[in-house]
Amino acid sequence: MDREVPTYNGVAPGISMAMGPVTDMDIDKPTTNGHAAGSKRKASLGKGKSYKDDSDDDDVPxxxxxxxxxxxxxxxxxxxxxxxxxxxxxxxxxxxGEDSDDEVPLGVKLQETKAKIEKAAEKEAVKLRKEDKVAESKKKSKKKSSDDDDDDVPLKKKAKPAAKTNGTKKVKKEDSDDDDVPLVKKAPAAKKGKAEAAIPKKKGKKDAESPGNEDAEPEEEEYRWWEDTAKGDGTKKWSTLEHNGVIFPPEYEPLPASVSLFYDGKPVKMHAVPEEIAHAFGAMLNSTHNVENPTFQKNFMEDFREALKQNGGAKDKKSGDKVDIKHFDKLDFQHIFNHVDAERQAKKALSAAEKKQKKAEKDALEAPFLYCSWDGRKQKVGNFRVEPPGLFRGRGEHPKTGKWKKRVSPEQITINIGKEAMVPAPPAGHKWKEIKNDNEGTWLVMWQENVNGNYKYVMLAANSDVKGQSDFKxxxxxxxxxxxxxxxxxxxxxxxxxxxxxxxxxxxxxxxxxxxxxxxxxxxxxxxxxxxxxxxxxxxxxxxxxxxxxxxxxxxxxxxxxxxxxxxxxxxxxxxxxxxxxxxxxxxxxxxxxxxxxxxxxxxxxxxxxxxxxxxxxxASFTMATLLKEMKKAPNAAEQMKDYNDANRKVAILCNHKRTVGAGHATQMEKMDTKIDGMRYQQWRLKQMMLDLDDKLKKKRGAAFFELPEGITQDWIKEHQASLTEAEKVKITKKFEKENEKLEAEDQKAMKPKELESRLEVIKELESKFKKENKTGKIEAEGKGATVERFESQIEKLEQRIAVARVQSEDRENNKEVALSTSKINYIDPRLTVVFCKKFGVPIEKPFSKTMREKFDWAIKSVDEDWEF
DNA sequence: TCAAATACTTAGGAGGACGTCC
DNA sequence: GGACGTCCTCCTAAGTATTTGA
Missing domain, CATH: 3.90.15.10 (Topoisomerase I; Chain A, domain 3)
Structure with missing residues (x-):
């Protein structure tokens, strides 16, 4: 029995969506996000092992x-x-405290650094408590003045706001229990109606993303919540909340008739529902760690076969005979992959104008969902797109990896929105699962996914006030x-x-x-x-x-x-x-x-x-703070950033933040090594030229100075010379060909091959020069007005370049499996980075990308260089 | 008291955007 | 302007922690 893929419109005008049949949630028995079904005790005792001595006398000394x-x-x-x-x-x-250049054994060095950091922490703790006590007694002695002060946030006294406040007028005390004090300054409630029109703009922010809003709306005053001391107890997150819900993914487009999944060498056809699953597998054929994983294959097969069973099975495309798809090994997805790949390439090959046009269309479609109105303030929504169906990519040895993550239907979706706000309309012919007005939650939309029963939430973006506040906290x-x-x-x-x-x-x-x-x-x-x-x-x-x-x-x-x-x-x-x-x-x-x-x-x-x-x-933050405190001024911003990244790396290593080593890493490293060796060889040649000018130098400077650098052998030199001449040859030939192409394009006569031959004469000269050098062991001084001083200066310049390249190479090697961004985004107090920038005159754009600057806006605007973690 | 439900932060990878080099 | 490498953003999985309810 074939069924059409149900299609419906309605959420975003102009977009059509497809979802599975509306059933009562195709959800397996949920296991909940990350919670075990069994208790901890069962894990060790359930196997019938006895720990009698321990369990029976827990409290026995x-x-x-x-x-x-x-x-x-x-x-x-x-x-x-x-x-x-x-x-x-x-x-x-x-x-x-790692320091590869250091002579001190690593273990000892680490021990010293860690001990120092801990000792400092202990000292600091005593000092802080003392300060707190003093502050408290002062507070007591002049109770009446308490509402004038804003040092309610512990330790905040150290933070001197760098910029003048233009924020909301300060309300008094922090620990106010008054739930009715809005978390953020209350702006006039938006009118009921089209929500996006009611979402006010944020001052100073370009609004290109929201094309519907470009007309003369009054700009919203920037709200410096970090200077607002009346933030309530954190239970009530908002008073008014308006948003437009979510965008559903586009419907599945069945494969063209010419493209098939093959089984046992034969093309097969099937209903769109199982085909979508096969399509998903075929599309990710280049992701070998997934498609070659037996668990992934097994789970995929189970769900694929089940979908086939529910939708009339598969048929031979030519004969129309039933095909029983049983064995994964007999499936061939290559045609699907090629088809998907061709589509990708076609998309890539679009002209700039076409790409622009497509982007504009997409932007227009998404514009209503980009922002919400949170207590009357326009706030960016994080993930307003419902996750599309696909094969679940559980990491590591996840037992469910490869299972089919089904299309989410509106009937699975719960909307959380203000009581007064207009509820976004579900797609035509559908309804939402539930509408909530839970102002103790920060989520706008929620649904449960079918593979693990996990809850998925649509929340505000990282640069929103509410996320900033929780980061700050x-x-x-x-x-x-x-x-x-x-x-x-x-x-x-x-x-x-x-x-x-x-x-x-x-x-x-x-x-x-x-x-x-x-x-x-x-x-x-x-x-x-x-x-x-x-x-x-x-x-x-x-x-x-x-x-x-x-x-x-x-x-x-x-x-x-x-x-x-x-x-x-x-x-x-x-x-x-x-x-x-x-x-x-x-x-x-x-x-x-x-x-x-x-x-x-x-x-x-x-x-x-x-x-x-x-x-x-x-x-993480304390370590970073300590390292930054010890940091010395570097000669330039680039080197200062290298120091910063070194400190960042130490924190990342502490937190065990890793990344997989890129495929090209080894090649890259080899390239860099060759480059460095090439420069060392060049240095040696220059030294030999010095000798050519003045053979007494050998005695003066000592023979060691003129010896071949370590690791550079005669064989290596010959190989290197060959690659140098080859590279030069390629360069000259390519240049010749390009010039010819240009001439032809201009309807001029192309140069003859003889011209190339004559140009390549220099290669021959180079080769014979090298040959002579290798034979005699002497290198003649090159260049006009060659002097020992000139060569020495060239050697010195090369030395510097070698040093830079070595640092880069080391940096790359050390960094190959360390991910710096996770600690920077989540663990290192951003104010430390702001202080670093101010102290050393480094532009904030260096350590923080645009997104990060938006996320850490509060930090950038709230501290000066005296601030301490 | 415990498991389940819920809500949030933290995490690495994919892929596109961007910059640099030739 | 194309190739290549790097950076940035998006996506969503996978954690932590709290709340709920039997």
């Missing part, structure tokens, strides 16, 4: 428990714990942690020896989170990739090497490998040994008495809102 074979070392438990700093040893997750929270970090560290060092197992595990976990920037590690379900964080570390993820080295080796978020060999506090080493004690084995939790909730609950005792993830933000 560990010292009274049975001794193990390692009792010797355990007996040291009761010795006073000497506070030690960690000593990471490898170029892995903890390379703070996040960094303020991390700064707040500075005041408590010394106490927290003292406490966990003490509790590492606690008699209560749960407490000891907790202390050990906090130690790891603090020292090695591990993530919390929530429990995961069986239908997710097997990745872990701190609390979910398993037996096999940690190897202990006496006396105090821990080797972490596990897959973290996004299945990125975390490998690190580090020296730890001896008590941590002992604890981990205990947590791994028999009968635990592979698959069992290291921290079987600890959950992320318990850990976070404990942390919140130190400071409201303190959770495991705050440590990552704190350590």
């Amino acid at each position: 560990l010292t009274k428990r049975r001794k193990t074979a390692d009792s010797d070392s355990d007996s040291e438990d009761d010795k006073p714990l000497v506070k030690k700093v960690i000593k990471p040893v490898e170029a892995t997750a903890h390379q703070i 996040k960094f303020e929270k991390a700064r707040e942690l500075k005041k408590h970090i010394d106490k927290i560290r003292k406490d966990y060092h003490r509790e590492l020896k606690s008699d209560v197992m749960a407490e000891r595990q907790r202390a050990t976990a906090v130690y790891l989170i603090d020292q090695f920037a591990l993530r919390a590690g929530n429990e995961k379900g069986d239908d997710e990739a097997d990745t872990v964080g701190c609390c979910s570390l398993k037996f096999e993820h940690i190897t202990l090497r006496k006396p105090d080295t821990v080797i972490f080796d596990f897959l973290g978020k996004d299945s990125i490998r975390f490998y690190s060999e580090v020296k730890v506090d001896p008590q941590v080493f002992k604890n981990l040994k205990i947590f791994k004690r028999d009968p635990k084995q592979d698959g069992d939790d290291i921290f079987d008495r600890l959950t992320t909730s318990a850990l976070n609950k404990h942390l919140s005792n130190y400071m409201p809102g303190l959770t495991a993830k705050v440590f990552r933000t704190y350590n």
Whole structure:
């Protein structure tokens, strides 16, 4: 039974959309976003293993428990714990202070740097608490003046706003419980009606993206929320909210008759529903890590076959006979891929004008969805496009990777909007799942996806006020942690020896989170990739090497490998040994008495809102702050940026932010090496020319100066000479051909091959020169007015170029698998970067791209160079 | 108390835009 | 102006953390 793909219009004028039949949500039993179905305890105990000694006497002092074979070392438990700093040893997750040029052994160097940073943090914490006390007593003594001050945000006193405020008039106190005070200054509520027309403009921002809005609307006053101290308690996010909903993806366009999926060598035809799934697979044929993954293939096959079953199966295109598609190996997607690729190329080949035209059409279509009105302010919406159907690209060994992510229908979509606002119309013939007026949420639209049952949200863009505010809060929270970090560290060092197992595990976990920037590690379900964080570390993820080295080796978020060999506090080493004690084995939790909730609950005792993830933000920003503080002025902005990136890289390494090494990396490195060697060879030649002018120099400068550079051999020279002459030959030939083409285009007579021959004479001369040099071992001084001084200056210039190239090469190598952007976007307080720019006179455009400058607008406008994290 | 539901941040990769070099 | 490499933006997966409800 063939069915037409249902099509309907209505959300965006002019766009047609297709969705699957409107059923009652094609959603598998949801597993929820990232939450395990089973409990943590089940993970280690469910297999019938007994930890009787541990579980039965949780609260029995560990010292009274049975001794193990390692009792010797355990007996040291009761010795006073000497506070030690960690000593990471490898170029892995903890390379703070790494310095490849340094003579000091890496481990020692790292230890020193980390110790310095920790010591500084401790000192700072004491100082901050002192300052707080003084401030508090001052406050008490002049209570009445409290509403004049704006230093309500902790630590804000250090931040002197660089620019004059033109923001909203300050309302008083921060901790106002008054829910009715709008989060942002209330602007006149937009009229009911076409929402996009009601969305006011933001001052100073070009509005090219919203073509419908270009006429003379009054510009909105910039709202400097970071100077507004009356931000409520954060529960109520908005008072009025207007938006136009979402754009649905275009309908599926069936393949032309000439293009087919092949099965067992024969072209087959099928209904659009299964064809769309096959099309998706064919389109991603170049993504080998997906299409060659057996799980991906298996899941794809299951869903593809199911879709075929539901839609009349497949038929031989020629005979019309039924084809039972059973085996993945017999499928051939190449024709589909070629078709998709041709379409891509055609799109690429469009003229500039055509591309412009297409873009204009797309922009016009999307314009109504770009912005919303949030408390009367025009705010950019982040992801207003409903995710198109496709094959789920779960990362790593995700058990569901390759499953078909179905087309989302309006009936699955919940709209969150202000009570007074006009609800966007669903596509004709459809209705929304639900309309909500939840002003405690920041999302505008929500639906549930069918593969994992995950919730998908449409929220505001990163440069919106509300996202900026939560970013600001996040960094303020991390700064707040500075005041408590010394106490927290003292406490966990003490509790590492606690008699209560749960407490000891907790202390050990906090130690790891603090020292090695591990993530919390929530429990995961069986239908997710097997990745872990701190609390979910398993037996096999940690190897202990006496006396105090821990080797972490596990897959973290996004299945990125975390490998690190580090020296730890001896008590941590002992604890981990205990947590791994028999009968635990592979698959069992290291921290079987600890959950992320318990850990976070404990942390919140130190400071409201303190959770495991705050440590990552704190350590990243604090490290960056320390490195920037130590930074010296560089001769120019480029070198200053290199220093900045080096600091950024240290933070990225701390956070284990990685990227896959680009395909061309090795070739690039080789190229750079060859380039450097070429320059060194050139230097050597110049030195020989110096000798040619004055053979006494050898005695004067010492023979070593004139020797062949290390690694440059006679064989290498011959090879290099050959490649030099070849490159020159190619260059001359290409130039000749181009000139001829030009002549022909101008209807002139082309040059004869003889001309090329004569031009290539120089190559012959070059070759014979090299030959002579190689034979005699002498290099004649070249150039008019050759002098020793001139050659020396040329050598010096080459030396500089070599140095620059070496730095670049090293930089590239060091950076090949480190992603800097993640830490810059999420972990390093942007105000630190602003301070860096101001202090060293570097334009903000250097470290922050346009999008980042918009996202961190609040930071750029709120600090001067004296600001400290 | 626990699992499920919910809402948000953090993450790497794909692909297009942009800049540089020849 | 085309080839090539790099940077930037978009996309959406994959985490964390809190809230809800049985």
